[in-house]
Amino acid sequence: MTSKVTTEVLEKGTKQVKTILQIPQKQKTKIHYDKKAESEFFVDNSALAGFTGERILYMSVRELIENSLDSCEINRILPSIHLRLKLLDPDNDLWTISCKDNGIGIPSEKVPVAVCSFLTSGKYVEKQQRGLFGVGLKMIAAFSTKDTDHPLRVWSKSDEESEYYFDLRTDIGTNKPITLFKKNVRNEESQIESESGFKVEAVLRAKLSPVTKNKIYDYISQTSIVNPYAIIVFETDEGKVTFKRRTEIMPVPSREVLPHPSDMDLKTLKKAILNFMNQKTTLQGILCNSFQKMSNDKAKEIIMKAGLAVKQADRHDEHELIKVVNICKHTKFQSPNTDHLSPIGEKILSVGMTSEYSIILNKEMTNSGSQSHLSAKILKPALTAYSSRICVVNNRPTIVECGIAYGGDIPSFKLFRFANKIPLLYDEGSDVAREVISEVGINKMGISKKVVKEQFSNVETKSDRTVEYLPIHIFFHICSTKIPYKTAGKESIASEGDLKKYMKSCLSDLYRKVSAQIRRELKIKEDENKLRLYKHYIPFIVDAISESIKIDSKKLSKAFQIMAEKFVSGELTNIAKQIISDSDNNKIQVTKKKKIDNNLDGNETTLNNFDTRNGISKHGNKIKLTKINVSRKVTKKT
């Protein structure tokens, strides 16, 4: 009976399920194929550009400073940047961020588009620049529009025009700018004092955690290391810090170059052909004119190999063109030139390393509670060194630069990573630079692990890598038009191609360069250690002696101290005692020998008294046998 009932129930159940399933089959969903505006896409996927919750302000600071620097360097203007970050409305987490520079500015008719429309940029060319995508500033505009009712305020002064002021918002649905207000700014209202420049002020809704705050400080400090020719003023509610200009030398700006043929693909080739559309040229001509390292003969050879008939370039179809691309991939060309890259260079990086700014937050206790204010600290290392390599990674020319700053004010080990002059602050653990540092032994500096660990035994580090005990800052700068980032967040670099090999050779080279100096520094440090030990331990020794025997403890202490200093400075070079075994009575006799300094009035006659023993010693006439120790000798029991 029971089994029947259950089957019935089951049958009923399945029927019900069937009816439920039939519903969606009757009403088919219609899929709408919409085009999403770029602005809407980026606002919805803000993580792609790094604008996520905590990091909104950090990314804004980054984007603004990078835009400003690019805008100055393009015309070799010594940058002067003023960044302000102030809390506007604590209850609603509203911040005002503003950035002013003395760059080339933006022509007034282009300002709204350049500020608000995503994927609009003057930087879509084959050369090294900080920003590339035309997203950063637009993100700030869009977030400001999305979260607040404040307009984005922009002042721009480009070469040809006087200063213009704008109130802007973004129409996120269409990726179009909305100009609320525009006017030509006269003298007294002018915000930009320099010949040209750009200022933007936005209100953003964001939270700022202490961690992110520190990242912003780090970002600005590190930016100033690789841009010592820039004045950066950073102002917050907690104070104002000015990073001074420490050099007037600017790096040679990068130049736009033609693509390298080994990096050719169907898209680049078709684009090249399109550029010559009206000139009725042959494919050979286009290849020569659109790619670097491509001679006439080479182009001819490639087309021959592809077996293409000579005809007007735009008559070739894609099947023919892909043959050309494939052949280029297998043909050897001269290495690409590096004119489109702008390394920091030895001079500039050295300036940055020898005056390393860092922002510190001082806390002061006042009657009304604790107050903190910002100040800048400059670290002066004892020595710096620089080395660089040019290499090809992913078919793109890449420049690896490496710097070392050691000792002086530098308290401990730190790794600095830069890609195209942008500091990388996150994901250090997975960066190729980490591996490079692990894999290059410090013995290249001519020092041993043992010595380092002894000298810096008080350093607290969890790492077992010896180099991290040293007070050393290591800088890596990779520049390329295509940095092999590990993740979309662009915070760490992958070990791709030969990149690691070149970085290692660069670092090894540096280690060798600084080896003599570091050893000298270590010696100084060791001497300091020793002197400190003497200072601390001599009282114990003097007390032990003066409590046991009658002796002038002050005189003893002073004599000991002077001797210790002489010993550390190398004036007193003696000290080993020599053991001479006397076979007759099987006693160990202890003697002291001493290398006489030239100015020490060593008693030459003493030597003669001990002529017989002199024969035993290896040190010839430089030895003075002062006495045969009796009380301290240890005799072997018989």
Place this chain on the structure above:
Amino acid sequence: MAPKDRRHKEIINKIRNIMKDVGDDILVEGIMPSLEIPKVGYDNTVWSDDKRMLTIGNKTVQIGPNSSKKIPTFAQYLVMANAIRKLLDEEMESTIRGMYYATLSTVGDEKNQQKFWNGQDDSDDAIKAIELLTNVPREEFSVTSKPKGMISGPITLSVGGDLIDCNLGSRATSQLIPTNIRDLEIVKVKADFVMVVEKDTVLNNIRKSGFIQKYNAILLTGSGEPDRATRMMVKMLNEKWKIPIVIFADADPWGLGIALRYKIGSESLSYDSDRLVTPNSKVLGMMFSDIYEYNIPKVARLAATPEDINRANDMKKKPWLQDKRWKKELNLFLERKEKCELDAFFKYGFKYLADIYLPNKLREAGVI
């Protein structure tokens, strides 16, 4: 002047001489002072065929304030020497731990502060260094360690003038062997032999069985690694009182090591072998071969650890263990990789060890 006081003065003078030399080096000679100390350790231990014991070699080390590492060590030695002088001056007595506390201190300023001693091991080393420097055992400094050796049987000791009869209550308890050997004297011994065992637990079992009375023996243990007083007691009983010594330890490399401490000495105390080692003592067990001869049940055997294996391999290389019997035993151990404690005999009944195994071994050796 009592002889004790005279010895006191002698030692104090030795220490003063060390201090004076150091002071002279600095003030008169203008050179870095340095203490020369015989090197202690495996690389300065020499087997003496003559004495049939381990002795210290000729190597020495220089301890002077001339390297970052040695500056603290040098200061530590002098501070300890001074502390010992004070102890003698005041006619007091201290344990090694007491000396550690008496010299405890911090070094340096607020920025670079550290401890004068990193631990008692450091201060123990300093005491050892002063022993080596003055050629005086620390017992004569009145520096002792906590007693842990135990004795039971027909022997009467005088400790600080009071008599202790170790035969009294020898079925139920044992007496601690005092470490302040300067106050210790053997007054009377009426035993046929002395049996040294590794551990106090085993000693208790044997004692309880009436072994002392049955065989007229003295039972003695160092409770593991024997202290100096225990070793000296064994030596005195053998050499001064002419009593045969037999030793039983566990059948593992560690136990064998302990048995050999009594018989040939140790690397860490090789400088003091003359006072501590009893070359005429006999190590009777427990042999590795006994595990199989007495067919110790599998559950009572222990597997050798890698550490044991290393130790045994080390021992095999020692020139003083080239005797055929030891080689055979060690090879057996390395082959079977099994060890066994004396307690394992309890598996055969609580009286088996005292009633069967030990008498068997003693008979084989002709002791009873």
